[in-house]
Amino acid sequence: MSSKLERKQAAAEAALESIRKGCRLGLGCGSTVNEFIRLLGEKVRRGFSVRAIAACTQSEAVAREAGVPLEESSEDLFPLDVLVDGADEVDIRMRLIKGGGGALLHEKVLAFSTYKFIVIAEGEKLVDELGKFPLPVEVAPFGFAGTLKRIRKEAARVGCVGDIALRRDGKGKVFVSDAGHWICDCAFGNIPDPESLSIRLDNIAGVMGHGLFLRLASVVLLGKEDGVMVLGDSDGLILR
Numbered sequence: 588m589s590s591k592l593e594r595k596q597a598a599a600e601a602a603l604e605s606i607r608k609g610c611r612l613g614l615g616c617g618s619t620v621n622e623f624i625r626l627l628g629e630k631v632r633r634g635f636s637v638r639a640i641a642a643c644t645q646s647e648a649v650a651r652e653a654g655v656p657l658e659e660s661s662e663d664l665f666p667l668d669v670l671v672d673g674a675d676e677v678d679i680r681m682r683l684i685k686g687g688g689g690a691l692l693h694e695k696v697l698a699f700s701t702y703k704f705i706v707i708a709e710g711e712k713l714v715d716e717l718g719k720f721p722l723p724v725e726v727a728p729f730g731f732a733g734t735l736k737r738i739r740k741e742a743a744r745v746g747c748v749g750d751i752a753l754r755r756d757g758k759g760k761v762f763v764s765d766a767g768h769w770i771c772d773c774a775f776g777n778i779p780d781p782e783s784l785s786i787r788l789d790n791i792a793g794v795m796g797h798g799l800f801l802r803l804a805s806v807v808l809l810g811k812e813d814g815v816m817v818l819g820d821s822d823g824l825i826l827r
């Protein structure tokens with residue numbers, strides 16, 4: 588029986604196979620991405636070079652510790668060749684819910700600026716329908732109450748109703764995202780039409796980003812008990 592960590596590592600290892608020397612690489616966030624960064628660090632210590640940018644401070648710290656050099660956002664770094672990021676839920680059409688770690692806006696900025704987006708996760712993240720994981724929505728603190736009302740109204744129009752909680756940290760303080768915003772976790776349950784919900788949320792002025800990542804992933808690597816399951820384009824991946 589493989590452990591959760593081993594399944595994350597298997598997905599991370601599979602992603603590493605498709606990273607070419609010198610490539611412009613985006614690093615997302617989360618425990619699975621941390622495994623990827625550590626493996627990448629081992630390769631870098633053996634002389635492998637990449638030009639990397641991290642979506643969140645946690646990944647920056649892991650990269651620093653692993654010896655992966657990071658760059659500031661400069662024009663010649665974009666578009667990225669590859670982005671490697673995790674997910675909180677994935678469906679068979681490679682639609683994702685992300686943002687459990689709170690860096691969703693930065694992650695989405697990178698996802699929109701890359702040729703290839705590789706998602707790594709352990710197999711339990713694959714779901715029949717998105718929405719069991721509360722959908723994170725990143726909002727501007729200014730006018731928060733008004734934005735919240737608008738989110739409720741727009742979501743209800745596409746059949747999404749449920750508790751919306753302002754995210755707090757371990758000490759009960761309002762959680763502040765890597766981009767300086769607040770996050771609402773929307774417990775809608777199954778989201779019948781993610782595309783319509785995504786458009787409606789995108790059109791709310793105080794919404795800075797949301798965790799629905801649709802038509803963005805190129806390939807999803809899921810670490811499972813019996814190996815790595817691949818969704819999408821496995822071109823260039825060598826799976827053991």
Ligand code: 5RP
Pocket residue numbers: 615616617618619620672673674675684685686687688689690691694708
């Ligand atoms: C952070 C994310 C993460 O990628 C997501 O939460 C998955 O994390 P993990 O690999 O720890 O399960 O979207 O905003």
